[in-house]
Amino acid sequence: MNRFILNHPLDMAETTDTFAARESVTDVLLVGNPNTGKTSVFNSLTGLRQKTGNYPGVTVEKKSGIVTAPDGATLRLHDMPGMYSLTPKSLDDSIAREVLIGEADEDLDIRLIVVVADASNLNRNLYLVTQLIDLGIPVAIAMNMMDNAVSSGVHIDLDALADHLQVPIVPVIASRQQGIDELRQMMFDQVNRDTRPAGSPEEAGPGSSGPASSPATVSFAERFPRRRLLGGLLDEALSPAAAWFGEHTNLNEVAQTSEALRVTSSDQALQTWMDGRQDASCKEDLKRIVEQTRGRLDEMQVPWRMLETILRYDQIDELYSKVVREDRSARASLSVRLDRVFTHRAAGPAIVLIVFALVFQSIFSWAEAPMTFIEDGIGALGAFVYQFLPAGLLRNLLVDGVIAGVGAVLVFLPQILFLFFFLALLEDTGYMARVAFIMDRFMKSMGLSGHSVMPLLSSFACAIPGIMATRTISSWKDRLITIMIAPLMSCSARLPVYILLIGAFFPSMTILGVFTLQGLMLFTMYIFGIVVAIGAALVFKQLFMKDAVSTSFVMELPPYRLPSLKWVLLQMFERAKVFVTEAGQIILAISVVLWFLASYPQPDDYDSMTSRSRIQQSYAGQLGQLIEPAIEPLGFDWKVGIGLITSFVAREVLVSTMATIYNVEEADEASVDLRSALQGETDPETGERVYTPLVAVALMVFFALACQCMATVAIVKRETNSWKWPIVMVLYMTALAYVGSFVVYQGGLLLGYG
Ligand SMILES: Nc1nc2c(ncn2[C@@H]2O[C@H](COP(=O)(O)OP(=O)(O)OP(=O)(O)O)[C@@H](O)[C@H]2O)c(=O)[nH]1
Ligand SMILES: [Mg+2]
Secondary structure, eight states, rough: OOOGGTTGGGGGGHHHHHHHHHHHHOOEEESSSSTSHHHHHHHHHHHOOOOOOSTTTTOOOEEEEEEEOTTOEEEEEEEOOOOOSSSSSSHHHHHHHHHTTOOSSSSEEEEEEEEEEEEEGHHHHHHHHHHTTTTTOOOOEEEEOHHHHHTEEEOOOOHHHHHHHHHHHEEOOOGGTTTTHHHHHHHHHHHHHHOOOOOHHHHHHSSSOOGSSSSSSTTTTGHHHOOOOOHHHHHHHHHHHHHHHHHHHHOOOOHHHHHHHHHHOOHHHHHHHHHTTTHHHHHHHHHHHHHHHHHHHHHHTTOOOTTHHHHHHHHHHHHHHEEEEEOOOHHHHHHHHHHHTTOOOTHHHHHHHHHHHHHHHHHHHHHHHHHHHHHHHHHHHHHHHHHSOSSSSSIIIIIIIOOOHHHHHTTTTHHHHHHHHHHHHHHHHHHHHHHEHHHHHHHHHHOOOOOGGGHHHTTTTTTTHHHHGGGOOOSSSHHHHHHHHHGGGGGGGHHHHHHHHHHHHHHOOOOOOEEHHHHHHHHHHHHHHHHHHHHHHHHHHHOOOTOOOOOOOOOOOOOOOOOOOOHHHOOOOOOOHHHHIIIIIIIIIHHHHHHHHHHHOGGGGGGSSSSHHHHHHHHHHHHHHHHHHGGGGGGHHHHHHHHHTTTBTTTHHHHHHHHHHHHHHHHHSOOOOHHHHHHOOOOOOOOOOOOOOHHHHHHHHHHHHSBBHHHHHHHHHHHHSSHHHHHHHHHHHHHHHHHHHHHHHHHHHHHTTO
């Protein structure tokens, strides 16, 4: 649903220009490991509302906002995707790396890096902290999740840590807004204290006190215990590589040495630097120098592979034992105990199925009352407008076009709210991350990794954020396959279609006490989408990407916690807002156009025509009849045909289209209840019912499989950077939809249903 995302990253350049025009903007970066609360801190400081969530990989692109001090001073804060280290594993963490290393297109004047660290997971968080300190840009730490640290028995001596690292540290509990004012104050203090001229080290000129000598950086060698052992030998070995960085990048001296260490230790880090260079000879230079360095280290009998990791963890372990006291209490193991059940090999998947079946069940039963309420409200509005306005074009347009069309979709708002509510609830408790973990095994069997699960799960709300979230997938081929199958996950735009058809054609029998036939039907449609997605993934793998190797998946499971009702409701309303705006725009526009197409032409004998023949000879009717031969084998008549055409813009438009058509046809005061209209539709010649449960299933199958969403097509174009993949997507999904409905309808007829 989050279609507004479409407007975001592309216009980043514009925003930058506007800012650049204003002189002396101070940039501060928020970085840190995934899921440490960076976006929570960002939102608290800027007052913005970027998405947060209880699993790693929520933020996948840079978001910027302004922080204002009490005295009116401002700085520009950038929220980054999470990263474990400076060596990027996927697109989202390379974004942060590029900005930090100064390789991004955008020219930022970074005065301070605020690392948001998870206090309950300090050891791992310190790895990135030490890397960032070695970049030579002033670093400060927002020690977040202090509440989790306390409840899991971790006591950190923050003063001692600040002293050792020589960086300021502020304790924070971002989710409760604690420590935010102190953090803001500290940020402004740091930025103001460092009054060096804006710009890169070259501008600072030789001999000046560049960032390298800023108080944040202690002598590089001093902080590495083993490095002290190696003494000057290591620096000497690294110096040719450091010199390369001095010549070819804007990095300062400290960062040059530290980058030299990084590329010497890791082929991936080396590759990233080489990929970033256009000039072939300079690339080759780097490679040759690094190979020589590795040779020297071999001679010194220093293992260069993972050298950086070894050195840093030496330092971190030493530091950790000095400043942290752990007292692992019962609370910490509650998550472990819960996970024994929830991630159990057999029980885990069964629980996932039951949980989701219950969710869809509740969507059906709980939404019934509010739905009737909205239905009545819209009916009353229609009747009111009908009485209030004089008979004529405007009245018909408003009542039969706008109110009927938009209203028909708004009726399903309660279901959509419930869906969003449950998804947010499952996410915030930490359970969604477990679902991803459990699904990992199924993913492996289809040749994908667990990285694809969270993007696919978010696609249940809407494919757009789901496709954006694939940026966390490190292998391009895995990512592409995930993008291609994401729209097969049943998004919320399909919900109105499913609910309408299931409600109209299936009785609400109770099954096994808690479930109803309708709830289970809905659940089945979701499962159906997943099953087809698995099949499609296997085929894509075979066709295009046989050689692709799947990368290993390590997902950090966040601790279980009681969900925050405030956050869950906020998520629900944010998403619902997008849905309603959508209804107000796309659906409104299409309803108006459609009303014209369904009401005209009006030939001379219009008044004497039956309502049915009027609509049949209308432009819309002609269009529907034009494609009727093609969709007849699927069990659809020309009215559904019109709906199929309009719903290629967005799926929910089917519902508003049908509503407008039936209202134009009836053209009387009461707005038509779409459900009864569909049930009662009979063939004028044979008198048989046009829509049977079989037709309903065939239609749902069509909607489960077809790519009816312009926004998805646009986002796939952007994320894959070519028209090839969106075209492949539309073609394969439409073909699947046609074949799927055909098989269901014709198969059903053969079996005697319908
Ligand atoms: N207990 C606790 N939870 C927090 C705190 N700060 C944030 N959270 C929660 O932690 C989760 C992750 O927060 P985010 O702000 O999305 O984290 P992030 O670092 O931006 O995550 P990515 O963008 O995925 O890297 C959310 O569910 C927050 O509500 C805190 O101080 N204490
Ligand atoms: Mg984030």
